[in-house]
Amino acid sequence: MQLSTSEKNRLRQQYGPWAIVTGASSGIGLELAQQLAGAGLNLVINARKADRLEPVAHQLKTEYSSKIRVVAADVSEPLGVRQLIDQTADLDIGLLVLSAGYGTSGLFLQSDLAEEMNMVRVNIEAVLALAHHYGNRFARQQRGGLILLSSMVAFQGVPYAANYAATKAYVQSLAEALALELKPAGVDVLAAAPGPVKTGFEQRANMQMGFSLTPAQVGVPILRALGRRSTVLPGGLTKLLVYSLRTVPRWGKVRIMKLVMGGMTQHQRQVPVSA
Numbered sequence: 001m002q003l004s005t006s007e008k009n010r011l012r013q014q015y016g017p018w019a020i021v022t023g024a025s026s027g028i029g030l031e032l033a034q035q036l037a038g039a040g041l042n043l044v045i046n047a048r049k050a051d052r053l054e055p056v057a058h059q060l061k062t063e064y065s066s067k068i069r070v071v072a073a074d075v076s077e078p079l080g081v082r083q084l085i086d087q088t089a090d091l092d093i094g095l096l097v098l099s100a101g102y103g104t105s106g107l108f109l110q111s112d113l114a115e116e117m118n119m120v121r122v123n124i125e126a127v128l129a130l131a132h133h134y135g136n137r138f139a140r141q142q143r144g145g146l147i148l149l150s151s152m153v154a155f156q157g158v159p160y161a162a163n164y165a166a167t168k169a170y171v172q173s174l175a176e177a178l179a180l181e182l183k184p185a186g187v188d189v190l191a192a193a194p195g196p197v198k199t200g201f202e203q204r205a206n207m208q209m210g211f212s213l214t215p216a217q218v219g220v221p222i223l224r225a226l227g228r229r230s231t232v233l234p235g236g237l238t239k240l241l242v243y244s245l246r247t248v249p250r251w252g253k254v255r256i257m258k259l260v261m262g263g264m265t266q267h268q269r270q271v272p273v274s275a
């Protein structure tokens with residue numbers, strides 16, 4: 001899926017000349033970085049591993065002749081957030097895409113608490129700190145955009161991914177509120193809430209997705225929605241999954257999500273057969 005010329009011009013004029021994309025080395029962040037470079041924006045790309053960011057930087061520079069700055073930093077740590085802020089202080093930034101994030105799954109009582117706390121730092125604390133910093137920068141310049149990666153799991157509790165879904169409920173709620181609060185300052189805020197997308201997410205979360213979208217199916221709808229709505233459900237599969245539950249009461253949605261996530265994590269509960 002590709003952006004039209006007029007959409008590329010709109011993105012560049014409203015949100016250029018520089019955009020920051022966290023989580024840009026893989027999956028949805030990588031797709032959004034590709035689309036934004038294709039629209040003529042210069043990019044700051046962030047993730048933890050420099051060896052995965054450098055080839056992305058090389059490809060974007062070669063293919064689109066955009067300026068690319070790599071900031072390899074772990075946003076689960078205050079130092080990583082500070083590095084990103086400091087290393088972008090000299091740039092004219094108009095857009096922040098917060099795609100760095102991950103999930104966990106399985107029985108809550110058997111989860112590794114340190115890992116769950118780390119996920120809260122990446123999915124919530126870093127999003128809060130970066131939205132606060134760049135929201136202020138954008139409000140001072142009276143223009144800008146923030147894209148926060150929520151999820152369809154944000155709309156109800158999800159057994160077997162309880163903490164992950166709770167982190168995304170935070171992101172969804174934050175983005176919805178900021179969309180109205182920052183509008184008078186000329187800042188557009190968008191919650192992007194995809195259903196399952198085939199990325200590195202599945203492996204890190206130890207989930208098995210039966211059906212899923214590709215990053216290419218969600219990137220363009222997310223960018224098209226920026227400045228036009230406060231929430232986007234990108235991709236036909238996302239809309240189908242969310243709308244099919246629309247009339248179900250919230251307690252019922254939680255039970256349905258238990259069945260869905262139960263299936264996606266069933267492999268974790270299978271006892272190996274001994275010889």
Ligand SMILES: NC(=O)c1ccc[n+]([C@@H]2O[C@H](COP(=O)([O-])OP(=O)(O)OC[C@H]3O[C@@H](n4cnc5c(N)ncnc54)[C@H](OP(=O)(O)O)[C@@H]3O)[C@@H](O)[C@H]2O)c1
Binds near residue numbers: 027
């Ligand atoms: N895939 C889905 O089904 C799905 C659905 C709904 C929402 N989402 C959300 O979409 C976002 C992107 O996920 P994805 O599917 O694209 O996953 P992905 O392919 O695993 O990409 C995650 C990106 O985040 C980076 N990252 C992870 N931890 C980081 C940290 N502590 N500091 C800086 N960067 C970090 C990763 O690079 P490094 O490992 O090098 O740090 C990678 O670039 C996440 O917020 C996820 O919750 C995903």
